[in-house]
């Protein structure tokens with residue numbers, strides 16, 4: 197019996213599928229809280245690089261979200277609590293192939 201190939205994290209993530217929604221399930225209504233957020237931990241903790249600070253605004257690439265929720269916890273504990281987090285609607289979002 198042949199051994200199954202070892203997959204890296206990048207391999208596993210590359211096999212996942214995303215069903216993008218038109219509307220973001222992640223949002224910030226009070227951008228001033230982000231401007232005053234010293235650490236901006238959402239940018240640091242997201243392995244999918246969903247968050248980027250760009251020209252005095254937090255850019256959110258919700259299409260790449262892995263739905264881990266790490267950004268939500270980071271924002272509430274180390275940030276200014278501006279992030280409004282929800283799962284994508286219905287059948288939208290990531291479809292994991294390898295758990």
Ligand code: SF4
Pocket residue numbers: 224229230231233235236237238239254270271272274275276277278279
């Ligand atoms: S951690 Fe929260 S408050 Fe800070 S930049 Fe990110 S979303 Fe904004």
